[in-house]
Amino acid sequence: MEKAELKLRTKAFSLRALKLVRHLPRDVTGKVLANQLTRSALSVGANYRSACRARSRAEFLSKLGIVLEEADESAHWLEIIIEDKLLPASKVSALLQEANELTAIFFTATATTRRTPPPKS
Numbered sequence: 001m002e003k004a005e006l007k008l009r010t011k012a013f014s015l016r017a018l019k020l021v022r023h024l025p026r027d028v029t030g031k032v033l034a035n036q037l038t039r040s041a042l043s044v045g046a047n048y049r050s051a052c053r054a055r056s057r058a059e060f061l062s063k064l065g066i067v068l069e070e071a072d073e074s075a076h077w078l079e080i081i082i083e084d085k086l087l088p089a090s091k092v093s094a095l096l097q098e099a100n101e102l103t104a105i106f107f108t109a110t111a112t113t114r115r116t117p118p119p120k121s
Helices: 003-021 028-052 057-083 089-115
Strands: none
Touching: 003 028, 003 057, 003 089, 028 057, 028 089, 057 089
């Protein structure tokens, strides 16, 4: 997947998460989960953009690691929303699938980058 395409995909994930949190209950639990999911989901795209601007391989891997953590954390919050029945699974499952797919993409990208020798100067 191209960088530009992945930037769009991570931004779309963020926007979809924002739409979903608007439907959470406005009680204490809903507000906490809305805050947690908003922070982690928006962080996926923001940190991926930052990784694309990395000045070194080490910085790229560090930023990519953050993206991976945030995508996985987003999946966690979405699972909590489903399991606690705060929203119907039918409203959350597609976003959860995307969070899991992004986690897999960034896991693979991180592993591949670590295995691939750096270019010779």
